Amino acid sequence: MPAAQAFLDIAGAPEPKVRVKVLLPLPAGNGYDYAVPDGMIVGPGDFVVVPLGPRKVIGVAWGDEADGSVPDAKLKEVVGVLDAPPLSADVRDFVDWVAAYCVSPRGVVLRLVMRSGSALEKARGKSAFVPAESPPLELKLTEKRRAVLKAARPGRPMTAAQLAKRAGVTEAVVRGLAQAGALRVVELDPDPAFDPPDPDLPGRALSDDQAAAVRALSQKVRASGFSATLLDGVTGSGKTEVYLEAVAEALRADEGAQVLVLLPEIALTLPFLERIEARFGAPAAAWHSGMTSAARRRVWKRVADGGARLVVGARSALFLPYTNLKLIVVDEEHEAAYKQHDGVLYHARDMAVARGARQGFPVVLASATPSLETLANVEEGRYGRVELPSRFGPAELPDTQVVDMRASPPDKQRWLSPPIVERTTEVLRRGEQVMLYLNRRGYAPVVLCRKCGERMCAPDSDTWLVEHRYTNRLVCHHTGFSMPKPEACPHCGAHDSLSPCGPGVERVAEEAQERWPDARVEIFSSDTVQHAGAARSLLERMTAGEIDILVATQAAAKGHNFPGLTLVAAVDADLGLAGGDLRAAERTYQVLSQVSGRAGRAEKPGSVMLQSYQPEHPVIRALAGQDRDGFLAAELDGRRSLGFPPYGRLAALVLSGENEAKLMETAQTLVQAVPHADGVEVWGPAPAPLYRLRGTYRVRFLVKTARRVSVQNVLGAWLSRVKLPSSVRCTVDVDPYNFS
Numbered sequence: 001m002p003a004a005q006a007f008l009d010i011a012g013a014p015e016p017k018v019r020v021k022v023l024l025p026l027p028a029g030n031g032y033d034y035a036v037p038d039g040m041i042v043g044p045g046d047f048v049v050v051p052l053g054p055r056k057v058i059g060v061a062w063g064d065e066a067d068g069s070v071p072d073a074k075l076k077e078v079v080g081v082l083d084a085p086p087l088s089a090d091v092r093d094f095v096d097w098v099a100a101y102c103v104s105p106r107g108v109v110l111r112l113v114m115r116s117g118s119a120l121e122k123a124r125g126k127s128a129f130v131p132a133e134s135p136p137l138e139l140k141l142t143e144k145r146r147a148v149l150k151a152a153r154p155g156r157p158m159t160a161a162q163l164a165k166r167a168g169v170t171e172a173v174v175r176g177l178a179q180a181g182a183l184r185v186v187e188l189d190p191d192p193a194f195d196p197p198d199p200d201l202p203g204r205a206l207s208d209d210q211a212a213a214v215r216a217l218s219q220k221v222r223a224s225g226f227s228a229t230l231l232d233g234v235t236g237s238g239k240t241e242v243y244l245e246a247v248a249e250a251l252r253a254d255e256g257a258q259v260l261v262l263l264p265e266i267a268l269t270l271p272f273l274e275r276i277e278a279r280f281g282a283p284a285a286a287w288h289s290g291m292t293s294a295a296r297r298r299v300w301k302r303v304a305d306g307g308a309r310l311v312v313g314a315r316s317a318l319f320l321p322y323t324n325l326k327l328i329v330v331d332e333e334h335e336a337a338y339k340q341h342d343g344v345l346y347h348a349r350d351m352a353v354a355r356g357a358r359q360g361f362p363v364v365l366a367s368a369t370p371s372l373e374t375l376a377n378v379e380e381g382r383y384g385r386v387e388l389p390s391r392f393g394p395a396e397l398p399d400t401q402v403v404d405m406r407a408s409p410p411d412k413q414r415w416l417s418p419p420i421v422e423r424t425t426e427v428l429r430r431g432e433q434v435m436l437y438l439n440r441r442g443y444a445p446v447v448l449c450r451k452c453g454e455r456m457c458a459p460d461s462d463t464w465l466v467e468h469r470y471t472n473r474l475v476c477h478h479t480g481f482s483m484p485k486p487e488a489c490p491h492c493g494a495h496d497s498l499s500p501c502g503p504g505v506e507r508v509a510e511e512a513q514e515r516w517p518d519a520r521v522e523i524f525s526s527d528t529v530q531h532a533g534a535a536r537s538l539l540e541r542m543t544a545g546e547i548d549i550l551v552a553t554q555a556a557a558k559g560h561n562f563p564g565l566t567l568v569a570a571v572d573a574d575l576g577l578a579g580g581d582l583r584a585a586e587r588t589y590q591v592l593s594q595v596s597g598r599a600g601r602a603e604k605p606g607s608v609m610l611q612s613y614q615p616e617h618p619v620i621r622a623l624a625g626q627d628r629d630g631f632l633a634a635e636l637d638g639r640r641s642l643g644f645p646p647y648g649r650l651a652a653l654v655l656s657g658e659n660e661a662k663l664m665e666t667a668q669t670l671v672q673a674v675p676h677a678d679g680v681e682v683w684g685p686a687p688a689p690l691y692r693l694r695g696t697y698r699v700r701f702l703v704k705t706a707r708r709v710s711v712q713n714v715l716g717a718w719l720s721r722v723k724l725p726s727s728v729r730c731t732v733d734v735d736p737y738n739f740s
Ligand SMILES: Nc1ncnc2c1ncn2[C@@H]1O[C@H](COP(=O)(O)OP(=O)(O)OP(=O)(O)O)[C@@H](O)[C@H]1O
Pocket: 204, 205, 206, 207, 210, 233, 234, 235, 236, 237, 238, 239, 240, 241, 242, 367, 368, 392, 558, 559, 560, 561, 597, 601
């Protein structure tokens, strides 16, 4: 004991308390000091229960030094340590990093990690039954009881329901036998570990290109240490086949290795999970927003204790508590769905790469239409590139034809042009399938009054209402507001005057059914396919050829293999080109190539038709000429000359509030405090395109900096100079994707 301390002790002063910094999954604060009571041991990463005001909350003992700002006398004590594996240093480091990058409080990022709150509670398993080792000597045996005893198996516990079903009796009979002592009750593990994937099951025979790509990726995996590699392959080239071999290599290299495969959307997961199971002989741990809380709890727990080695999930799977993550694959890396749009506004692809870089493991990004960000990284040598230049097997890429809608317009109140009608008729006659693609849900995007011209809007918002015929309602796609379609115009009172303008998928399906009355027409959109089961059944029918015409939004654009699909027609290829969005052209190009990529994936050749009013637009021209690289190079040049991402950094700062005057005043205060520095430009405030949403007004600033400048530091300095009133909310979006 140091001398000074000894002296204090003699003087009777209390020993300083042992402190720990605890981070709570809450927006406020950066972590608080707590006292560790005598006899309790709290290690870094331990989940602890601590008091917060009148409540008790679960937090994590963070590695930081306690800050000592609260005097001992006021320090509250840790209540207890949970019996769960500690959060690894890697995950804690990742939380810190994401928070700093996204200019977000650390607690909010920790909340992403702790989203499956129930995983930390003691779960009770279901009761199950096995034959008793020493059954009672005097047991009244009925026919039914005999059946149950015959069905029961030692070493294979079954629930009352399972056992009753096998024996063809009611559960009461099973329980009666347990009561009588002829069956023994055991508790099932509520969260069983996942069967380990077997990387050594034989994969498919690979083409030469595929085998070369597998060798290149496997080498990165074996090299251990960070690398980022773009797996750049045309649609249908077998990228999935290839990266699954890289996954196998990572699993093989380390018995405890965990691998994460990120997918942009849940609609993709079901067929994908079957593919995984076929390859590795065991299902992967799936993670997405549509899961039950029990399924969530199981995955979370098993990821935390290493009992889940292969995770397939949506973007939030990045925040599971891995203990030994060794590889991340980001499939369809260009997808905008990787960007989170509330809470912490992170981009899962970028965070995946950051995680690999910080923790020293490889990351594979797969796409047929890579993002400009990734391409720039490849060009500058930071990322590697592995290519698959052609489709697998005999399949060829579809040929693409642009229909100039000025020359071949559709009939009035119709949306399909004569060339598309003609080709569809031929294709259907051959017994093949057609996809009509239009990225617009509902029946009509706009509803107008024919008498007074009133356009139906959502109350308190600057958004138009979309007509849905399925439900016969008018729906706001931004706020979810909906109302029955009124009989009379709310503005002028005219009856039956509200008419739909323009097509949505429901209207195109209506036209298709009228034109081809014998065809089986179905709609694939988030309205018709609201849960994974519905998506699965629709995809299965399409694959089996039980649908002739699929009218689809973007939900069906990616990842699917429909062997009978030979014609893909984009009803409005120009949609998405309008609007001043930085990424409008890039995104339109990507989604149309993905949709086109659904055609002709098996033996029969496919074709693509794009209806366009501006066939000379660079995006449409690039699609028609299949000149992806030319288009992307031109886009990159454009971004470079303007200093936009990936050649500069961008962040949005959105102010919102219900009090418009206060909001404007705050915006002006921010203007006064705008940082002036070399390489920093600030634009705004400008009203957000949806200025009024649910009664809330929104204005935005855009901050653009040179690449060498940290946009986070600029934002931090700026915001620290201004005190925001409590009625105004401020959201920071680093690398914004959504400009609405
Ligand atoms: N080596 C192989 N042996 C057998 N079938 C293969 C092989 N490679 C690919 N395929 C088949 O070709 C089709 C396309 O493969 P896959 O889905 O992996 O391509 P992809 O490049 O991921 O496509 P997309 O980018 O369009 O989603 C699938 O039906 C797949 O089963």
